[in-house]
Amino acid sequence: MIALFARDIRLATRAGGGFGLGLGFFLILCTLVPFGVGPSGATLALIAPGILWVGALLACLLSLDRIFALDHEDGSLDLLATAPIPLEGVVVIKAAAHWITTGLPLVVAAPIFGLLLHLPAIAMPWLVAALLIGTPALSLLGAFGAALTVGLRRGGLLLSLLVLPLYIPTLLFGAEVVRRGMVDAAPLTPLAFLGAITLLSCALVPFAGAAVLRVNLR
C-alpha cells in the first residue's frame, strides 16, 4: 500500500504528472476575479469565501479523472485488482495521493489567494482550517466518481455531473466557516459539519468505490 502511495506521488511530481495543475487554476481564478468584479475591497471581501471555495472545488475537479483512468488505460488497474492488496485500500490510497497533490497545495497557498481577494486577516486561519478539513472529502468523493466512470471514454463530463451534487454540502459548510470567521460569529459549528462530511466519506467511499470498480472491471 505504501508502495502504491509512493508511486502515485512520484508519478504526479514527474513531468506530465499534473502536479500544480490545480494550484495554477486556483491562481488564475483568484487573479481574474478582482479584474471582473472591480477593485472595491468591500465587494471582494464579501464574495471571497465563496470564490475561494468554488475555486478549490473546481481545481480539485480538474484532476479527478486521472485518479483511475490512467491506471485503467495502461492495465495497472487490472493488475492491482489481482494483487494481494484489497481494492478498498487502493481506493483510499489513490484518494490520499490525489489530496496530497491537489488539496494540500491549495491549503498551503490559500492565505496568499485570500490576500488577492481582500479576505480579512481574521478569517485567514478559518480559511486554512476549513480547506484542511474539507478538501479530503472532495478527493474522496471524487475518487468514488472516478471509480464509477473509469471504463468510459471521455468520462470527464459525466464525472463532473455526478460529483458536483456530492460536493455541494462541502461547499456550503466550507464557505460558511470562512464567512463566519470574517465576522467572528461561531465558525466552529459549520466546521464541525465539514468534519462530519469528511469522516462520513472516509467511512463510505472505500467500500462504495471498490464495489463500483469491481463492476467496471468485468
Added chain:
Amino acid sequence: MSLLSVQDLAVARGGIRAVEGVTFAVSQGEALILRGPNGVGKTTLLRTLAGLQPPVAGTIEAEPDAIAYAAHADGLKGALSVAENLRFWARIFGRDKIDASLSAMNLTDLAERPAAHLSAGQKRRLGLARLLVTGRKVWALDEPTVSLDTASVGLFASSLRAHLAQGGAAIIATHIDLGLPEARMLDLSDLRAQPGRAARPAGFNEAFA
C-alpha cells in the same frame, strides 16, 4: 496435487456467453495452452480465472492469491524507469528482490531507462519480468509473446520452464509455438457457447449478479 481446477465453467463477455463447459486441472509443473480463433473467449476465460469477473456457471478451485495474471497491457508507467516499475510491483506483492527478474528477461542494461523510451518488445519483456517478481504459482498469460523477437521468445520459454520446474503452473493463451512439447492443449473452439442463452439477468440487476 492440482494447483487450479476448473469444473464445467462458463464465462461471458458483454452479457453473452463465450465458452461453456470448460473443465480442466493443472498440477505443479504443468502448462496448459489455450487455443482458438480470435474472439472465442480466451481472454475472458483468463480474466475469470484471475478473479476479475465472476463465472456465469461452474466452479474454479484454487488457493487464494495463487494466480498471477498478465494481460495485453503491461501496466507500466512511462515516467518511471524500468527498475522503478518493477520494484513497485515487487513491493505490491510483498517482495523486494528484482535483480534476478531483470537479468532473466535481459533488462539489466535498461534498468535506469524510463519505460516510455522502451520499444514494444522491451516493454513486453518488462511486463513478463513483473510475473517473476510476483512469486505466484499459477501464471495466467494472455498472448505473452506479442511483439517479442525470436531470442526473447526463447528467453521467455526458458523462464517459463524454470517456473514449471520449481513447482509452478501456467495457463497460456497463444497462437504461436512456444517450444513446450510437454504442454497440454485445450482448444476452445469446440466449447463455444450455444447461442441464445443469456449470461446474466438483464437490466438493473445485471450489476449485482
